[in-house]
Amino acid sequence: MAIPNYAAGSTLTIALPKRFDLPRAVCSYGYFLLAPNNWVSSERTLYRPLHGSGDRLIHTAITVKDGAPPRLILRCDRRVDRGEGRSLKAQVSRMLRLDESFGVWHKLHPQARRARFDRMFRSPSLFEDLIKTITGCNVTWPNTMRMNVLLCEHVGGGGFPTPSQLARVRVDTLKRRCKVGYRAERIVRAARQVVRGELDLSTFEDQCKTTDQVFRKLTGIYGIGEYAAANLCQLIGRYDRLPIDSETYRHFRQDLDTPTPDNPKTLHSRIESHYARYAPYQFMAYWFDLWWAYQKRFGDARRWEAHTHGTNFTANRLTQEES
DNA sequence: GGTAGACCTGGACGC
DNA sequence: GCGTCCAGGTCTACC
Numbered sequence: 001m002a003i004p005n006y007a008a009g010s011t012l013t014i015a016l017p018k019r020f021d022l023p024r025a026v027c028s029y030g031y032f033l034l035a036p037n038n039w040v041s042s043e044r045t046l047y048r049p050l051h052g053s054g055d056r057l058i059h060t061a062i063t064v065k066d067g068a069p070p071r072l073i074l075r076c077d078r079r080v081d082r083g084e085g086r087s088l089k090a091q092v093s094r095m096l097r098l099d100e101s102f103g104v105w106h107k108l109h110p111q112a113r114r115a116r117f118d119r120m121f122r123s124p125s126l127f128e129d130l131i132k133t134i135t136g137c138n139v140t141w142p143n144t145m146r147m148n149v150l151l152c153e154h155v156g157g158g159g160f161p162t163p164s165q166l167a168r169v170r171v172d173t174l175k176r177r178c179k180v181g182y183r184a185e186r187i188v189r190a191a192r193q194v195v196r197g198e199l200d201l202s203t204f205e206d207q208c209k210t211t212d213q214v215f216r217k218l219t220g221i222y223g224i225g226e227y228a229a230a231n232l233c234q235l236i237g238r239y240d241r242l243p244i245d246s247e248t249y250r251h252f253r254q255d256l257d258t259p260t261p262d263n264p265k266t267l268h269s270r271i272e273s274h275y276a277r278y279a280p281y282q283f284m285a286y287w288f289d290l291w292w293a294y295q296k297r298f299g300d301a302r303r304w305e306a307h308t309h310g311t312n313f314t315a316n317r318l319t320q321e322e323s
Numbered sequence: 324g325g326t327a328g329a330c331c332t333g334g335a336c337g338c
Numbered sequence: 339g340c341g342t343c344c345a346g347g348t349c350t351a352c353c
Contacts, residue, residue: 042336043325132338138330138331139332139333140332141335142333142334143331143332143333146332146333147332166332179331179333180331180332181330181331181332182329182330182331182332183330184331230338300328311334
């Protein structure tokens, strides 16, 4: 692939909320380590191909230009028109949650306010978050990273595959080329439903619905169970559901030094009541604890990059590092 | 409604 | 080198 020439393309600027911190916003959730995201810590820049008009791929370099006020700079490797520019800005705003307000969260959790922990990284589209969530289930983190690299390489042409690109792939081909295993059926089925209009992902971002309604609807997607639906809830911006999984159990047992009962139901309700005081931001309080514990072990997240730190996040490493 | 078993893959571990 | 287990789960058949 040719090296993108950012000098040849358009430069877009985005106004930033107060106290915005790009490295903290990017390096706040594991998806920043997944392809096609490429965080270069020494440059404090996120490189990431996005989809423009007609799904053409536009390579972008996202950074902050200091000044009064500071602005987000989005350098593109090609010229973009006004409509395309709006679309790119919207995608970047979604990734960095620039439209969300966290005043209530900061009041609930002063330590998080001091640490500037608020805008957790996500994908430019809910579709990408959905597929990334499926690739994260029942698998080690390095394997999730590999699946995303292969999806971008073999299906997305370097970017993250669009619904139509994935809808065209045969399940067996996806399984063989991208090593996603049984997840291939789930990925292709979701993509085809989106393309056919049977699955309208924009309805999940409808703020009129309750989290319970959104959660139930998400579990109706083939391949999305309780954990994945709760994770998608936070990616949609609803933080009052906890995606409890084996990693939560480990964190609760080790990092919080909490004796855990054998019965999963008892454990679930114990974890939920532990974070209940942060409602409706239970997930953020949980993730703050977990992310803090990861950084204690592996150093400042702002210096993590996929090729250097990606393999740290296996249950085996996490368990060993603790002892 | 509760639960056991299957499902892809690859790393870790024991032998 | 090889076999087994299991990982940031989910689905389905069966009871």
